[in-house]
Amino acid sequence: MAQIFDRVALIGLGLIASSMAHASRAHGLAGEIVGTARSAETRETARELGFCDRVVDTAAEAVKGADLVVLCVPVGVMGAIAREIAPHLKPGAVLSDVGSTKRAVIEAVGPHVPEGVHFIPAHPMAGTEQSGPRSGFAELFENRWLLMTPGDADKGALAKYRAYWEGMGANIEEMEPDHHDLVCAVTSHVPHLIAYTMVGVADDLRRVTDNEVVKFSAAGFRDFTRIAASDPTMWRDVFLTNKDATLEILGRFTEELYALQRAIRQGDGDHLHEYFTRTRAIRRGIIEAGQDTDAPNFGRGR
Numbered sequence: 001m002a003q004i005f006d007r008v009a010l011i012g013l014g015l016i017a018s019s020m021a022h023a024s025r026a027h028g029l030a031g032e033i034v035g036t037a038r039s040a041e042t043r044e045t046a047r048e049l050g051f052c053d054r055v056v057d058t059a060a061e062a063v064k065g066a067d068l069v070v071l072c073v074p075v076g077v078m079g080a081i082a083r084e085i086a087p088h089l090k091p092g093a094v095l096s097d098v099g100s101t102k103r104a105v106i107e108a109v110g111p112h113v114p115e116g117v118h119f120i121p122a123h124p125m126a127g128t129e130q131s132g133p134r135s136g137f138a139e140l141f142e143n144r145w146l147l148m149t150p151g152d153a154d155k156g157a158l159a160k161y162r163a164y165w166e167g168m169g170a171n172i173e174e175m176e177p178d179h180h181d182l183v184c185a186v187t188s189h190v191p192h193l194i195a196y197t198m199v200g201v202a203d204d205l206r207r208v209t210d211n212e213v214v215k216f217s218a219a220g221f222r223d224f225t226r227i228a229a230s231d232p233t234m235w236r237d238v239f240l241t242n243k244d245a246t247l248e249i250l251g252r253f254t255e256e257l258y259a260l261q262r263a264i265r266q267g268d269g270d271h272l273h274e275y276f277t278r279t280r281a282i283r284r285g286i287i288e289a290g291q292d293t294d295a296p297n298f299g300r301g302r
């Protein structure tokens with residue numbers, strides 16, 4: 001694949017940024033990758049792992065001369081970082097982010113974007129429950145969706161940025177920020193909240209001993225625990241910045257849950273069977289779309 005940007009600056013060096021660095025390298029998409037992170041410890045780890053060509057101490061330093069700058073930090077701090085780097089951005093550069101919510105990022109970052117810099121917010125729908133610079137890998141974005149909310153961004157800059165993500169193996173869809181936030185509330189944010197709740201409930205439920213919860217977790221609980229192990233800072237910020245869509249979907253979820261609760265109480269097997277038949281079809285659709293495997297137990301060994 002041909003080089004797309006001469007210099008890429010990654011702000012924050014966790015799971016997403018380190019995966020972008022590995023993927024950019026693997027596909028030759030960037031002439032130089034410069035990275036920075038908040039803590040000296042993360043910067044040191046990144047230097048040791050060597051996935052950036054240079055690791056520098058400040059965001060302002062990192063963005064100097066970069067053609068592409070990507071904010072890879074929790075959503076709640078993007079505005080402050082945008083303010084810090086704004087005076088140092090190269091005219092004509094693309095400025096992007098990988099935040100899990102889009103309306104809030106646009107409102108926080110947008111006002112700081114200097115004239116002549118192309119702001120193209122984006123969100124890779126790919127991740128794991130791991131975080132930090134050691135967790136990244138080059139294949140993370142392969143055959144995964146990247147949702148972009150470019151608004152009226154410059155067409156040339158947009159084409160270049162799309163090519164960069166396509167080079168890392170992603171499929172791209174453009175949408176409006178509010179629609180993005182609703183889609184993610186359904187597909188990611190509320191499911192995470194439910195997992196957090198279920199794991200919290202099991203933790204509270206002293207009638208089932210801790211030992212049993214762990215021992216029999218393969219019955220379904222284990223998949224909740226994997227999701228509920230995701231980074232607390234990232235997920236706190238997701239719910240603080242996607243409040244409306246999350247509450248809307250949670251309201252719908254609660255209604256459906258009550259309906260199922262009633263069906264169980266009343267012994268309404270038809271309702272349960274019909275409901276579970278419908279959900280099974282959704283699972284089939286996901287497998288057919290290549291977004292998961294139909295191997296038993298999610299393709300994992302036992």
Ligand code: NAP
Binds near residue numbers: 037042
């Ligand atoms: P991560 O592995 O936890 O890394 C976060 C990075 O941000 C670290 O380098 C951290 O620096 C830095 N950071 C944290 N708080 C900061 C602050 N207050 N000021 C400056 N820097 C700070 O996170 P990630 O999973 O890569 O997520 C990064 C972004 O991608 C988030 O906006 C998240 O919503 C989004 N995202 C995540 C996933 C996912 O599944 N993980 C998927 C799609 C999008 P230190 O290491 O020095 O603390």
